[in-house]
Amino acid sequence: MKIYPLSVKAVEPEEFRMFLNRALERDFITKHMFKRTLIDDPNLTDDLILMAYEGNTLIGALIGVYRSKAPPEYVEKQKNVAWIKALGIHPKYRSDKVFEKLLEEFIDQAKSDGKDTIRFSDFASWHFFPGLDIRYEYYLQKFLKQGFTKSADVVDYEVDLLFLYLPRTAEKREEKLREEGVVFRELNAYEKERIAAWAAEKFSPCWGIEASMALEEPEGGVWVAEKDGKILGFSVYGATEPNWFGPIGVDSAVRGRGIGTVLLYKSLESLRVRGYRYIVIPWTG
Ligand SMILES: CC(C)(COP(=O)(O)OP(=O)(O)OC[C@H]1O[C@@H](n2cnc3c(N)ncnc32)[C@H](O)[C@@H]1OP(=O)(O)O)[C@@H](O)C(=O)NCCC(=O)NCCS
Incomplete structure (x- = not known):
């Protein structure tokens, strides 16, 4: 398995979106949502989007972001925080350590950029969903094992x-x-x-x-x-x-x-x- 930032190895947007829908089986990512969260987010940089490949097959993705531009009122306030907007692993590759490797690489990057907190999913206003669906047993267990804790309960x-x-x-x-x-x-x-x-x-x-x-x-x-x-x-x-x-x-x-x-x-x-x-x-x- 190899990990590349999106800035190094590009992927077709539709291939990426369909991968996310396969990997995040409880979420529904429409074209509109994909555009809002990835293309329209002024904070996004391809360096923080990590893709895991087995040969030429995309098997995992981590969409990371820092609050670097918008809204400007939050840039200074949230300068120590890194977000993971989404982290998805293809169901066939979940017994491998793809989740851990993607997360480790992102945390190392965030630390070297001076971040001391990693949040998952609640990147208003360019979030997919404001939290992890608690029925995601696989992802929930993985995050808890890596030391993440629950910060709030919200309901859609x-x-x-x-x-x-x-x-x-x-x-x-x-x-x-x-x-x-x-x-x-x-x-x-x-x-x-x-x-x-x-x-x-x-x-x-x-x-x-x-x-x-x-x-x-x-x-x-x-x-x-x-x-x-x-x-x-x-x-x-x-x-x-x-x-x-x-x-x-x-x-x-x-x-x-x-x-x-x-x-x-x-x-x-x-x-x-x-x-x-x-x-x-x-x-x-
Ligand atoms: C929620 C909010 C928009 C309600 O506006 P409002 O003009 O006070 O609402 P209303 O006067 O029409 O009250 C609506 C009902 O909700 C109840 N209510 C209002 N705020 C409430 C709250 N925080 N918790 C529980 N009930 C609440 C009222 O008692 C009222 O009940 P009733 O119809 O049985 O009398 C307003 O409290 C607000 O701006 N809150 C902060 C922002 C917020 O939390 N927005 C919602 C999340 S997006």
């Missing part, structure tokens, strides 16, 4: 919009808020910078990035609640993936008045009318 909700309906209580909340002068509307593409700045200030730079991503996507969008021209809350759909919902946030000064509920239904309805039946509410704590 899968929602069937066949059952979507607007409850009367939510409708009433919207009516009341409208009477109080709150306006609910979808943002236009030219308002990208405005929402990105607001979400970054109130929540996090990554939420700002995801709001702007949504406004660039053909099927994505951002709902806002505004009063007197001031943004009170936002909800995003179709940002990271076409059928994913979120983030959602309401200014802490005006929470508990139903704004979040209305914004949630607005985005779900937007996904529904675009024809998405199964949607995902990812990374919920």
